Amino acid sequence: MESAAKLRLLVQRGLSTLRALEKHGLQPALIIHWARDLQKTGVSLTSFCDQKEYIGRSVYYWKKILLSLETVKKNRSIPEPIDPLFRHFRNVNIEVFQVAAYEEEACTAFAALDVVEGKTDAALLVLEDIKNVVLCGDLAIVSL
Secondary structure, X not given: OOHHHHHHHHHHXXXXXXXXXXXXXXXXXXXXXXXXXXXHHHHHOOOHHHHHHHHHHHHHHHHHHHHHHHHHHHHOEEXXXXXXXXXXXXXXXXXXXXXHHHHHHHHHHHHHHHHHOOOHHHHHHHHHHOOOXXXXXXXXXXXX
């Protein structure tokens, strides 16, 4: 098996082991980083298919991390893996006070995917629910 394929398989397997108190796995902050970067890249692309692919993958990662954020809410924090898959990525502990902001970012990604898929009404509903000044611009663009 090619090394890139092995790494991809390892990452996908790591997503399922991402839980509190796991020794191995992906750092939650790394998944958030990937989700943010994929959304940012997807929004900047001009090709509809590429936008859908990048933002869709971003939504996939946000859905995975939202499960962990529920753990953070209940247990107050989620520790970093002792033996992480990507050691070069700096460890960042996710605290309870950060959860709401991450949930808003996830909702923004969901709305972006809705817009790309042509579901503007669903995107409007999601963006209206988020009480964020920055998103007012996004809401205005979608409304046009």
